[in-house]
Amino acid sequence: MSSASLSSTFSSGISLPSPSRTRYPPTRRPILFPVSSLTTDRPLRAAVVGGGPAGSSAAEALAAGGVETFLIERSPSGSKPCGGAIPLCMLSEFSLPSSLVDRRVSRMRLLSPSNLVADFSRHLRPGDHIPMLRREVLDSFLRGRAESRGAVLLPGLVTGLTLPASPDEPYLIRYISSPSGISSTLAVDVVVGADGANSRVARSISAGSYSTAIAFQERIRLPPAAMAAYSDLAEMYVGGDVSPDFYGWVFPKCDHVAVGTGTVAAKREIKRLQSGIRSRAGPKIAGGEVIRVEAHPIPEHPRPRRVVGRAALVGDAAGYVTRCSGEGIYFAAKSGRMCGEAIVRVWKEGGKVTEEGLKREYLRKWDDEFIVMFRFLDLLQRVFYGSNAGREALVELCGDEYVQRMTFDSYLHKRMVSGDLWKDFGLLWKTMGSLVRATILEKEVEKLRMV
Ligand SMILES: Cc1cc2nc3c(=O)[nH]c(=O)nc-3n(C[C@H](O)[C@H](O)[C@H](O)COP(=O)(O)OP(=O)(O)OC[C@H]3O[C@@H](n4cnc5c(N)ncnc54)[C@H](O)[C@@H]3O)c2cc1C
Structure with a gap:
């Protein structure tokens, strides 16, 4: 979309939510967003789509960093289906x-x-x-904290995202406010997609599937x-x-x-x-x-693309759930915060937000910190969850004190614990022994079944 056509679209009545912290944007207001001033004479403006742990943490970091932040959540009083276990x-x-x-x-x-x-x-x-x-308790606490830092909570369902045709143009987010049912469009410089596993933002930016x-x-x-x-x-x-x-x-x-x-x-x-x-x-x-x-x-996996232009995905929308344990709450909040802080850094250091800056400050730092852990847990899932022999071996191994300490230290404190080389070697040996034993046992049981 060209600047000229954007200007005419704006003047034909796209509304901007009130910058005050009202919960519902009740009226349609004229757009206050000249294209030429995207990143110069006003603060950066960001929309975070989805108010789960990922979105609220992103919104909190953005607002705390001076970004004008809108957090759009379709169901602020709902509760995400979840086991609710978090690391200490x-x-x-x-x-x-x-x-x-x-x-x-x-x-x-x-x-x-x-x-x-x-x-x-x-x-x-x-x-x-x-x-x-x-989750209803955690999510509403995190959303409230983001609001207290200055983020504007917009209860509403995001129905579409129009991408900018050039680096200076805004993203246009269409949403239906609740409970009023009014359709509005919000123009922003940056979008954070924190809208979970069925992410509409991911689809709109062609982030690829998982x-x-x-x-x-x-x-x-x-x-x-x-x-x-x-x-x-x-x-x-x-x-x-x-x-x-x-x-x-x-x-x-x-x-x-x-x-x-x-x-x-x-x-x-x-x-x-x-x-x-x-x-x-x-x-x-x-x-x-x-x-x-x-x-x-x-x-099951991160998406092929997690940053496209000035839009970034976090939490489940990005695919940050460990395969072995199905754990995602911590990684959602952590990625939201890392992404929000990265946007603030890139903006403050370079005066504008770019894809290259987001990849460097958010994606690379995320991958450096977590990719090995995710791959390791992937491997465990493949070795131990695929057959009853593997599962028996897993439980046998988990009786071991060293394994328990390693498991709990890395789960509760989110550290890839560097173990003791000899103990690691012993563990590998024991793992193979357990797998072989359990496989033989499974075959014997199978033979008995055939008799
Ligand atoms: C049954 C189950 C049990 C689980 N148990 C655990 C567990 O015990 N521990 C653990 O760590 N993880 C668990 N997980 C995983 C965990 O729930 C997720 O990884 C975590 O919720 C991801 O947070 P998020 O903020 O990225 O996404 P979500 O929590 O999914 O939040 C996305 C938010 O976006 C909103 N939204 C979506 N689309 C739109 C839209 N178009 N417009 C506006 N808003 C929108 C949604 O309403 C939602 O509030 C479990 C998952 C399931 C399904």
Whole structure:
């Protein structure tokens, strides 16, 4: 679109939300956005699409850095289907008050197809635990904090994005405000796509697709005695009966448990797999009342392109979920913050935001910090989740104190822990032994079945 046609589009009534911190932009206002002043005589203007952990963290960093920031969220009172487990380091790194945490899990069990149990509680360091929270609570806290730093929350559904034809032109975001239903268009210099696994921003900027798993979860209110047993206990079940390529879980929430499973390969069988996790948990969740059923895609890999022009993707929209554990909340918040800070740096250092600057300050730094961890967890998923032999070997290995310490240090504190070379070698040996043993055992069981 040329500057001339843009100017005429603007004068024909594109509205700009009130820069004051009103929650609903009730009126259509004339555009206050001459194309020639995109980055000169006014602050940078950014739209963040999606107000989950990724979007709110991006909006907070942008607003704190002096960027005029609009955070567009279609459903500020909704709740994202999620297990709600976060790593311990997230509490301090994101200054989350402890009042947000429903449960502190210090007993973590991994159960094999033959119900062999690896109990992770035995080797936890003092004070270590997994905080469990409800997403509606976390998300509304993070959105509120972004607002308190100056971001303008626009409740509304983004329906389209028009890309600029030149580096000086704005992105035009079309959205329908809620609850008014008024359609508006917002012109911005920079767009952050934080709109989750079905990202419209990713589609609009041709970021390329990724494969997704489907995660299915039931929230079940248990009788008091059964709930008490889960007060600080989380369980993960592996086995072909609960998922061909992932795991099933029972995670404690404030007054109920979340029971779910996920899969990439057998999406159509998700209900059968959910019955599998329910029957594995069996008597422990008996007598429970299902209070909510939810399902949502989980990305498997980063998208082919995460920065295109002055638009960047963060969180699930970018594909930052670890394959082995399905963990994405921390990576969403972290990528949102890193991206927001990168935009501020690029703008302040160069006077404008460019694709090259975003790739250098956001993508490269993200990849340097996390890509090895993601690839390593990918590898673990492929080795251990594909067969019952692999799953038995995984649970056997997880009984080992060294493995437990390494697993928990890297999960809870988000460090790729450099281990002890001899112990690592011993572990590799043991892994191969466990895999061979479990494979032989599986073949023997198969023979018995044939008899
Ligand atoms: C069943 C399940 C269990 C999970 N359990 C865990 C767990 O225990 N721990 C963990 O770390 N991770 C877990 N995850 C993954 C985790 O939920 C995600 O990785 C995380 O929510 C990503 O955050 P996000 O901000 O990138 O995206 P989301 O949380 O998906 O937020 C995207 C936001 O964008 C909004 N939006 C979308 N489209 C539009 C639009 N067009 N206009 C305006 N707004 C829009 C949505 O309403 C939403 O609020 C689980 C996922 C599932 C499905």
